[in-house]
Amino acid sequence: xxxxxxxxxxxxxxxxxxxxxxxxxxxxxxxxxxxxxxxxxxxxxxxxxxxxxxxxxxxxxxxxxxxxxxxxxxxxxxxxxxxxxxxxxxxxxxxxxxxxxxxxxxxxxxxxxxxxxxxxxxxxxxxxxxxxxxxxxxxxxxxxxxxxxxxxxxxxxxxxxxxxxxxxxxxxxxxxxxxxxxxxxxxxxxxxxxxxxxxxxxxxxxxxxxxxxxxxxxxxxxxxxxxxxxxxxxxxxxxxxxxxxxxxxxxxxxxxxxxxxxxxxxxxxxxxxxxxxxxxxxxxxxxxxxxxxxxxxxxxxxxxxxxxxxxxxxxxxxxxxxxxxxxxxxxxxxxxxxxxxxxxxxxxxx
Ligand SMILES: N[C@@H](CCC(=O)N[C@@H](CS)C(=O)NCC(=O)O)C(=O)O
Numbered sequence: 001x002x003x004x005x006x007x008x009x010x011x012x013x014x015x016x017x018x019x020x021x022x023x024x025x026x027x028x029x030x031x032x033x034x035x036x037x038x039x040x041x042x043x044x045x046x047x048x049x050x051x052x053x054x055x056x057x058x059x060x061x062x063x064x065x066x067x068x069x070x071x072x073x074x075x076x077x078x079x080x081x082x083x084x085x086x087x088x089x090x091x092x093x094x095x096x097x098x099x100x101x102x103x104x105x106x107x108x109x110x111x112x113x114x115x116x117x118x119x120x121x122x123x124x125x126x127x128x129x130x131x132x133x134x135x136x137x138x139x140x141x142x143x144x145x146x147x148x149x150x151x152x153x154x155x156x157x158x159x160x161x162x163x164x165x166x167x168x169x170x171x172x173x174x175x176x177x178x179x180x181x182x183x184x185x186x187x188x189x190x191x192x193x194x195x196x197x198x199x200x201x202x203x204x205x206x207x208x209x210x211x212x213x214x215x216x217x218x219x220x221x222x223x224x225x226x227x228x229x230x231x232x233x234x235x236x237x238x239x240x241x242x243x244x245x246x247x248x249x250x251x252x253x254x255x256x257x258x259x260x261x262x263x264x265x266x267x268x269x270x271x272x273x274x275x276x277x278x279x280x281x282x283x284x285x286x287x288x289x290x291x292x293x294x295x296x297x298x299x300x301x302x303x304x305x306x307x308x309x310x311x312x313x314x315x316x317x318x319x320x321x322x323x324x325x326x327x328x329x330x331x332x333x334x335x336x337x338x339x340x341x342x343x344x345x346x347x348x349x350x
Contacts, residue, residue: 007345045106051081053099057291061230069125092260122223141224148231155181156292159303197261332346
């Protein structure tokens with residue numbers, strides 16, 4: 001609420017700030033004229049390709065970073081890539097047998113590991129932080145987003161896996177662990193981010209003027225910001241109130257978000273068209289479905305109950321794998337017996 005009312009005053013304030021302030025802020029932040037000034041491929045080079053399961057999980061961050069980069073890219077929808085038709089054949093060709101995978105056909109590069117993908121695109125698009133300070137903060141945010149993901153993976157159920165119970169042990173914690181994630185672990189992390197936003201990160205993440213910030217004059221976002229945002233967005237989908245609690249201010253019955261700076265930043269990124277296109281399924285990546293679920297939601301295990309493995313679509317992929325394996329074994333046996341026969345014949349002839 002505070003954020004919204006604040007943005008109304010902005011146009012008056014905006015006049016006060018000089019072009020110089022804006023330009024130096026752009027320089028600090030990492031520039032979003034991107035490909036043009038960055039390390040982009042020559043025009044006409046084939047676009048980068050991002051493949052992932054049709055889920056938010058670790059697909060949202062790279063898709064956001066690509067969409068915000070302004071560089072040409074193609075994702076699941078336009079490649080096309082689907083689990084049932086392509087994953088089984090692709091898996092053994094990927095560096096670590098996992099997705100996401102970013103292919104750069106112009107240089108014959110296959111990049112696995114989300115953080116490597118983010119850093120590669122950041123370097124290409126000059127969104128990895130232009131100064132040493134911005135670069136360091138960007139890396140901190142990437143690492144913190146990874147830590148958050150690790151915690152989500154441990155404590156939140158998904159469309160494929162439920163929490164552990166007395167009867168069923170999964171790789172997830174129990175309901176008690178789930179509750180303490182929201183009550184203790186996450187707030188501790190959000191408080192630290194809020195502190196960071198008010199300090200050194202804030203200097204870089206926000207323009208020198210509040211006016212520019214609230215007027216939506218952000219030219220773009222660093223990769224670490226977008227990756228961190230992708231985790232906060234997924235947490236917000238699971239439990240918005242727990243992520244963004246309000247607290248009373250003054251005696252007038254007013255309230256504001258507890259993590260005010262963090263939330264303002266979150267809301268600015270959310271409002272961006274590039275962001276909306278990705279989360280609404282309009283980007284080249286197509287639809288990315290919610291992966292992490294509220295413990296009480298009907299979405300838990302709605303895609304399959306693999307208790308440690310991936311679900312429905314992948315099972316189809318695995319069945320395909322098995323069929324290929326049986327077929328290959330058969331061919332191998334035929335080849336072996338043919339070779340043996342040929343050897344015997346060979347011996348007879350000599
Ligand atoms: N550390 C890797 C983890 C990648 C990962 O766990 N990928 C999962 C989906 S999120 C996967 O490919 N699972 C399917 C499989 O292992 O066959 C990263 O950040 O990219």
